[in-house]
Amino acid sequence: MATLISGLRGALAFLPARRVGPVLLAGFALAVGSAGAVAPNSLPGDLHELVEQAVALEHGEGVPRDPSRAADLYCEAARAGSAEAMYSLGWMYANGRGVARDDAYAATLFEMALAKGHVGAEKARSMVGEYTGVVPDCLLPRAADxxxxxxxxxxxxxxxxxxxxxxxxxxxxxxxxxxxxxxxxxxxxxxxxxxxxxxxxxxxxxxxxxxxxxxxxxxxxxxxxxxxxxxxxxxxxxxxxxxxxxxxxxxxxxxxxxxxxxxxxxxxxxxxxxxxxxxxxxxxxxxxxxxxxxxxxxxxxxxxxxxxxxxxxxx
Missing domain, CATH: 1.10.530.10 (Lysozyme)
Structure with a gap:
């Protein structure tokens, strides 16, 4: 299982992020996300950097490991449209790493990433059960929104x-x-x-x-x-x-x-x-x-x- 997860996490693809307002990205990604995968460096620099920070915190690469903070950063990037962040946050929920384990949340996040063209999301999606559309609180519109x-x-x-x-x-x-x-x-x-x-x-x-x-x-x-x-x-x-x-x-x-x-x-x-x-x-x-x-x-x-x-x- 660990080998499969590692392989899936290595098969990452990004789509250009589009900041389209304070909406739940589950809705946005499934309704208007572009199809097809492009290279990671095509992301806007600030969003790409945000995802890189989250990866470093999740795995303790050059910084003290902090999965909880990594989940927060992934969620912020997911709201902005990053397929990589959706995919990575899905795995955090699937494995209970930095957040409470929740396969339903993981299924939604993988579905979002899949809709954005993420090449690893389809296999990941098949491992976490039925898609219901439920989302973690961090993806809900903020109170001000x-x-x-x-x-x-x-x-x-x-x-x-x-x-x-x-x-x-x-x-x-x-x-x-x-x-x-x-x-x-x-x-x-x-x-x-x-x-x-x-x-x-x-x-x-x-x-x-x-x-x-x-x-x-x-x-x-x-x-x-x-x-x-x-x-x-x-x-x-x-x-x-x-x-x-x-x-x-x-x-x-x-x-x-x-x-x-x-x-x-x-x-x-x-x-x-x-x-x-x-x-x-x-x-x-x-x-x-x-x-x-x-x-x-x-x-x-x-x-x-x-x-x-x-x-x-x-x-």
Whole structure:
């Protein structure tokens, strides 16, 4: 076993890290992580150095061994998108080194690394049991990043209880995954119910697919390989919604109009496009969500130039 672990840990691969805001990287890596492995030195210097420090602390290479501190550094790098850090932290949980042993956490971290193209993660993933999506606390959005959590006291459990059994699993996925993308569950549910009524197999005449009705271009943009896989589809839709909320600086009407008609149409019309379908869509979402603003992370993307022009004109 020790030989296998050593061999797996030696088969490391990195992808360029992308700092896309205070979101749980489990969601980010599985939804929008790039595919394919590249050389370790392609990481940004500060992130590469962070991982190297963690490796040194984990193994006592040139510094006193400190597995607990190593786990903290790996987690910080994992949040920033390092496949190596995800993989290494997974092994720490799998072996109870510096952290309490937890195979479920290890499975999630290996799944994250695998989604980012890590060449050793697939074998590691097969050794730790079923993937459930649970994550260690260090990967949860920090308190300062979770302003949205206190904004909406809507009872998701009561809503879930009101649904027929065949919809509950998908709704549970959405309510679990939405906070990982810094999105309030009620807004995510409003999108999903309006788009597909929670049907993973739904296909529109415009070839929009799955729970969140992703067209092929959007699926490709957010690295969704199988639009009919509900987890991939939901994560792709949430990643897009998070992007739109940042692009329109938390303006829910513009963000959901962009989700329906595309941000190009919203920018072109400098507001909700004059399409009956889109206007009805926005009204339905707002009736369910019941708020016109939503917290957003400005680090995800620069604000829409059209939105900036509207603000400059005092509209």
């Amino acid at each position: 979770r302003g949205f959590a206190a904004r909406d006291s809507w009872d998701t459990r009561k809503y879930l209880a009101s649904l027929p059994e065949h919809k509950k699993k998908v709704v549970e996925m959405i309510t679990t995954l939405a906070p990982r993308f810094s999105i309030e569950p009620r807004l995510a549910l409003a999108i999903a119910t309006t788009e597909s009524n929670f049907d993973p197999g739904a296909t529109s005449p415009k070839n929009a697919m799955g729970v969140m009705q992703l067209i092929p271009e959007t699926a490709s943009r957010f690295n969704v390989k199988d639009s009919y896989d509900p987890v991939q589809n939901i994560k792709g839709g949430l990643a897009y919604l998070r992007w739109l909320l940042a692009y329109y600086q938390g303006n829910v009407a513009l963000a959901v109009a962009g989700y329906n008609a595309g941000e190009g149409a919203v920018d072109r019309y400098r507001g909700v496009p004059p399409y009956k379908e889109t206007q009805n869509y926005v009204r339905r979402i707002l009736a369910f969500f019941q708020r016109n603003d939503h917290p957003f992370d400005a680090r995800v993307v620069a604000a829409s130039p059209a939105l900036q022009a509207l603000k400059a004109a005092g509209q």
